[in-house]
Amino acid sequence: MKSAVVLVPGLNRDRDMIAALTKVSGQAPATLWQTETTLPEGLDLIVIPGGFSFGDYLRCGAIAARMPVMRAVADAAKRGVTVLGVCNGFQILVEAGMLPGALMRNTSLKFVCREVKLQVTNANTAFTRQYQPNQIIRCPVAHHDGNYFAEPEELERLEGEGRVVFRYAENTNPNGSINDIAGIMNASGNVLGLMPHPENLIESAHGGDDGRGIFESVLAKAA
Amino acid sequence: MIKARVTVTLKNGVLDPQGKAIEGALGTLGFEGVSGVRQGKVFDVEINGTDKAKAEADIKQMCERLLANTVIENYSISMD
Numbered sequence: 001m002k003s004a005v006v007l008v009p010g011l012n013r014d015r016d017m018i019a020a021l022t023k024v025s026g027q028a029p030a031t032l033w034q035t036e037t038t039l040p041e042g043l044d045l046i047v048i049p050g051g052f053s054f055g056d057y058l059r060c061g062a063i064a065a066r067m068p069v070m071r072a073v074a075d076a077a078k079r080g081v082t083v084l085g086v087c088n089g090f091q092i093l094v095e096a097g098m099l100p101g102a103l104m105r106n107t108s109l110k111f112v113c114r115e116v117k118l119q120v121t122n123a124n125t126a127f128t129r130q131y132q133p134n135q136i137i138r139c140p141v142a143h144h145d146g147n148y149f150a151e152p153e154e155l156e157r158l159e160g161e162g163r164v165v166f167r168y169a170e171n172t173n174p175n176g177s178i179n180d181i182a183g184i185m186n187a188s189g190n191v192l193g194l195m196p197h198p199e200n201l202i203e204s205a206h207g208g209d210d211g212r213g214i215f216e217s218v219l220a221k222a223a
Numbered sequence: 224m225i226k227a228r229v230t231v232t233l234k235n236g237v238l239d240p241q242g243k244a245i246e247g248a249l250g251t252l253g254f255e256g257v258s259g260v261r262q263g264k265v266f267d268v269e270i271n272g273t274d275k276a277k278a279e280a281d282i283k284q285m286c287e288r289l290l291a292n293t294v295i296e297n298y299s300i301s302m303d
Contacts, residue, residue, distance in 0.1 A: 059292055066289060095292070102294045107240045149237060149295060176240070 001222040003029040003045040006073065008064040011051030011088060013197065020199035021047065024215040034067040043081050044222035046073055050087030050142070050197060060103060060145045061091030070096050082126055082218055083191045087143055090183070090193030099186055099193045100158070101150035106143070107176030113142040116172040118182055118196060122162045125185060126221045127192045130213035136169050137210035139196035146175040146195040148184070158184055166194055225270045225278040226303045231291045232263035266290055275302060 003021050005014055014031075021029045029047070030040050039046070053064035064070065070092065077083045077098060085093040093099045106112060118139050120131040131137065150158065155178065158164055166183035173180045175195070183194025198211025233239050239261050246260035268285070270278045282300050291298040 058289070062289065062292070100294075102292055104238070104295065105240050107238070109240050109244055147238075147240070151294070176238070 001025040001027060001044045001219045002040070002042050003027070003047060004032050004040060004043050005029045006032045006034075006046065006048045006069055006089070008034045008053040008067060008069075008092075010053040010055055011049050011064075013050035013087065013199065016197070017047050017049040017086070017199045020202050020211075020215060021045075023202060024212060025219055032069050032072075034064070034069045036069045037072050039072050039076055043076065045082045045084065045218050046076060048073070048083070048085040048089030048092050049199075050089055053088055053092065056145075059091075059095065061088055061093075061095040064088075064092045065095035065097075074098055077186070077188075077191050080188070080190055082221070084127065084214070084218070085191075085193040086197055086199065087141075087146075087195055090195055091145065093191065093193045098191050099184055100154050101148055101184070103145050103195070104147040104149050105145050106147050106174065108174075111142075111144040112146075112174040113140075114174065115140050116174055116182075116196060117169040119167045119169040120165070121167045122165045122185075124162070125165055125189055125192070125217075127185070127214050127217050128165060129217045129220065131217075137213070138201065138208055139198055139211055140200050141174050141196045143175070143195055146177060148175075148177040148181040148195075150178065155179065161187065163187070163189075165192060166196070225272065225275055227268045227270070227278065227282050228301045229266040229268060229282060229286055229290055229298055230263060230301070231266070231286075231296050231298045233261055234295055234297055237295045264290075278302070 123133040168180040201211035242261040286298040
C-alpha cells in the first residue's frame with residue numbers, strides 16, 4: 001500500500017501515524033509538507049494526523065485546511081484516493097469542506113485523554129471491512145474540540161446514508177457529540193474523519209490492536 | 224486605508240459550552256438574572272485603497288472562506 005502523511009506545523013501525531021502505517025503495510029509512508037501542490041503518483045491512502053495545527057488558532061484545523069497541500073488532497077479525494085483524517089486531521093477535513101458539519105468545544109470544556117468504546121456503526125466501508133457490523137472496539141481519544149455538530153437535515157442525511165461510521169458506545173461519549181458520532185465519511189465513501197486515535201492501538205505493546213482493522217481494511221482494498 | 228470590523232457569532236441553536244461556562248461564572252460573581260451568554264470573535268481588518276465597495280466585497284469573501292465557519296457561525300461587517 002502506498003500511503004502519505006500530511007505534515008503541517010503543530011501536528012504532533014505524525015510520528016505515531018507513520019509508525020502505524022509502516023507497521024501495518026510494511027512500507028513507510030511518504031510525507032507531504034503543507035506547501036506541496038503535487039502528490040506522489042499512485043497513492044492508495046493519504047492520512048492527516050492529529051495534533052494542534054497552527055496552534056488551533058482561529059478554529060481547530062481552520063488554517064491548515066487552507067494550505068496548498070489540502071487543495072492537492074481534495075483533488076486526490078475527488079479522483080477516488082482514500083483519505084483518513086484523525087483528530088485534528090478530522091477537524092482539518094471538516095474545515096476544508098471535505099466532510100460536513102463542525103467540531104466544537106467539548107461540552108465538559110475539558111481536554112479529554114482516555115480510552116473510549118466505539119461501535120463500528122457501518123462495517124461496509126473501505127475503512128471498516130475488517131470489523132463485524134456493530135462490533136464494539138476500544139480506542140484512545142485525546143482532544144479538546146471533538147463535539148461533532150451538524151444541522152438536522154445534514155445529520156439525517158449522514159445517518160440515512162450510513163455515513164456515520166463510528167459511534168461512541170456504552171456511555172463513553174467524551175465530548176457531547178451529537179448522536180454519539182465519533183467518525184463520519186463523505187458521500188463517495190473514500191474520505192473518513194474520526195476523533196479517536198486508531199494508530200495508537202495497533203499492536204500488543206499498545207495494550208491491544210483494536211485500531212488495526214482500519215488500516216488493514218484500507219490495505220486490503222489497495223491490494 | 225479602509226478599516227473594517229468583522230463580528231463572528233454562533234448561530235442560534237448551536238450549543239456554546241464556553242458561553243454557558245461564562246454565564247455560570249457571572250452568576251458566581253453575583254450577577255443575577257443573566258441568561259443567553261454567547262461567546263464570539265471580533266476581527267479588525269485594514270485594507271489599502273479607497274474603494275469601499277470592493278473592500279466590503281473582499282471582506283465578505285474573507286468571512287465566507289476563512290474568518291467564519293458558516294456551518295455554525297454568522298458574521299457581520301461594519302466599516303468606518
